[in-house]
Amino acid sequence: MSTTWADILDLGDRAPRELPARPPDEDAPKRKGAFSRLRESLSKSRRALTEEISSSLFDRIDDETWERLEEALIYADAGASTTAKVVEKLEHEVDAGEVPADGEAIKARLVEILAEIAATNRAPINLSAEPAVLLMTGVNGTGKTTSIGKIAWHLQQEFGLSVLLGAADTYRAAAAEQLATWAERSGAGIVRSNEGADPGAVAFDSISAARARGSDVVIIDTAGRLHTQSNLMDELGKVRRVIEKQMPGAPHETLISIDATTGQNGLRQAQAFAEATALDGVVLTKLDGTAKGGITLAIATELGIPVKLIGVGEKLEDLRPFDPDDFAHALLDES
Numbered sequence: 001m002s003t004t005w006a007d008i009l010d011l012g013d014r015a016p017r018e019l020p021a022r023p024p025d026e027d028a029p030k031r032k033g034a035f036s037r038l039r040e041s042l043s044k045s046r047r048a049l050t051e052e053i054s055s056s057l058f059d060r061i062d063d064e065t066w067e068r069l070e071e072a073l074i075y076a077d078a079g080a081s082t083t084a085k086v087v088e089k090l091e092h093e094v095d096a097g098e099v100p101a102d103g104e105a106i107k108a109r110l111v112e113i114l115a116e117i118a119a120t121n122r123a124p125i126n127l128s129a130e131p132a133v134l135l136m137t138g139v140n141g142t143g144k145t146t147s148i149g150k151i152a153w154h155l156q157q158e159f160g161l162s163v164l165l166g167a168a169d170t171y172r173a174a175a176a177e178q179l180a181t182w183a184e185r186s187g188a189g190i191v192r193s194n195e196g197a198d199p200g201a202v203a204f205d206s207i208s209a210a211r212a213r214g215s216d217v218v219i220i221d222t223a224g225r226l227h228t229q230s231n232l233m234d235e236l237g238k239v240r241r242v243i244e245k246q247m248p249g250a251p252h253e254t255l256i257s258i259d260a261t262t263g264q265n266g267l268r269q270a271q272a273f274a275e276a277t278a279l280d281g282v283v284l285t286k287l288d289g290t291a292k293g294g295i296t297l298a299i300a301t302e303l304g305i306p307v308k309l310i311g312v313g314e315k316l317e318d319l320r321p322f323d324p325d326d327f328a329h330a331l332l333d334e335s
């Protein structure tokens with residue numbers, strides 16, 4: 001069974017609510033199999049990998065076999081150290097006779113190994129506090145605001161939770177507008193201020209408002225920033241401290257969005273973010289349309305922070321809980 005939203009969210013002991021009738025939304029989740037949608041979105045990555053890694057690759061096993069496997073994984077942006085780890089493990093198991101020297105069996109074991117790696121440090125999104133505070137960070141244009149909108153939609157519409165969005169990206173007026181559109185669409189509330197306002201103050205006000213209204217979840221959007229912009233990284237630290245002061249223990253979940261199309265570069269940016277601020281999970285966006293799907297594995301091993309959600313398109317249903325098994329199969333299964 002694929003990981004569902006209910007699996008990925010830790011809602012503590014909140015009782016499920018009587019759900020309101022869903023408003024008609026032309027974009028609302030279409031009942032297309034989650035796996036086939038994932039498979040479709042990973043088609044470029046899969047094509048790149050399976051051109052090299054077909055079962056016939058393992059028909060005759062010699063040094064070239066392992067070299068080709070290595071090349072394919074590197075090409076898919078799995079990263080040098082992750083690739084070495086995967087290939088060493090598989091090679092060792094085949095040499096030791098733990099895996100039958102048969103193309104299908106070896107490939108099936110490869111899928112398992114990739115799934116094990118992708119599952120490193122798995123943890124749910126912690127929304128157990130009242131209110132739960134989720135902070136979204138990341139580089140410009142990686143998909144922070146869109147992902148917040150989609151998360152809010154699921155929480156409101158599927159779980160009947162009341163969500164309040166905090167527009168702490170005060171750099172552009174358009175940023176608050178974009179978030180307001182998502183608030184309207186998902187049925188969430190919004191706290192916003194003027195362009196140029198102090199982002200920390202917006203975060204502070206959002207939590208106050210959530211307490212006053214009895215909201216379940218507060219999601220705070222932040223401006224995109226590069227890890228090299230030290231003033232902006234300091235500002236992120238300040239937003240965090242304001243949140244901690246306003247509600248000890250918060251933020252309960254800090255996510256970073258990473259654009260999969262940027263591959264190893266996105267990973268390095270996230271590593272720099274992780275040095276500057278605590279991170280609990282990754283939202284890996286834009287996995288559709290990239291051949292760099294292997295970055296998911298590099299994030300798991302090299303960043304050590306679990307991928308919790310993946311973006312496979314621009315529609316509402318295209319942000320989904322990350323499932324390591326489904327991911328590995330979608331990446332390698334040809335049929």
Ligand SMILES: Nc1nc2c(ncn2[C@@H]2O[C@H](COP(=O)(O)OP(=O)(O)OP(=O)(O)O)[C@@H](O)[C@H]2O)c(=O)[nH]1
Nearest residue numbers: 140141142143144145146224285286311312313314
């Ligand atoms: N194809 C695809 N597009 C996505 C995905 N996630 C986000 N996008 C698109 O990426 C673009 C940027 O998304 P935003 O949510 O505005 O990114 P942001 O990180 O908030 O950007 P800034 O606030 O400018 O830093 C938008 O056009 C989104 O529709 C995804 O999973 N797949």
Ligand SMILES: [Mg+2]
Nearest residue numbers: 144145169175
């Ligand atoms: Mg944004």
